[in-house]
Amino acid sequence: METPLDESNTRPPEEDNRIFGKILLWNFGLMLAVMLLSSIGGADSVIFDLMFMILQVIVNLLLGLFLIFSQRRNAGLAHLLSVFLVVLVGFGACAGKLELLGGLRF
Numbered sequence: 001m002e003t004p005l006d007e008s009n010t011r012p013p014e015e016d017n018r019i020f021g022k023i024l025l026w027n028f029g030l031m032l033a034v035m036l037l038s039s040i041g042g043a044d045s046v047i048f049d050l051m052f053m054i055l056q057v058i059v060n061l062l063l064g065l066f067l068i069f070s071q072r073r074n075a076g077l078a079h080l081l082s083v084f085l086v087v088l089v090g091f092g093a094c095a096g097k098l099e100l101l102g103g104l105r106f
Contacts (some may be wrong), residue, residue, distance in 0.1 A: 023078035031090050046098045053090045
């Protein structure tokens with residue numbers, strides 16, 4: 001029995017499920033690395049940490065929205081979840097760092 005030429009026996013490409021964890025780990029690792037490197041500067045480095053985290057949130061939000069509406073839905077969801085990861089963990093860590101180092105000096 002022959003199939004018509006219009007009909008394709010190929011399946012659509014499946015999205016890699018491991019990308020979800022990779023994106024989350026890269027975002028968390030990047031945030032942690034910047035915080036560790038900037039901790040050399042003392043309490044005044046918290047401003048740099050906050051600016052970097054705001055930039056990371058904006059980039060992840062835009063990438064997440066773009067990828068959700070394209071064919072890479074898992075990657076988009078991972079970027080949107082990274083936004084919440086950075087907001088919850090990152091800004092809390094900045095507040096703790098600021099408290100431990102004695103606050104900002106103007």
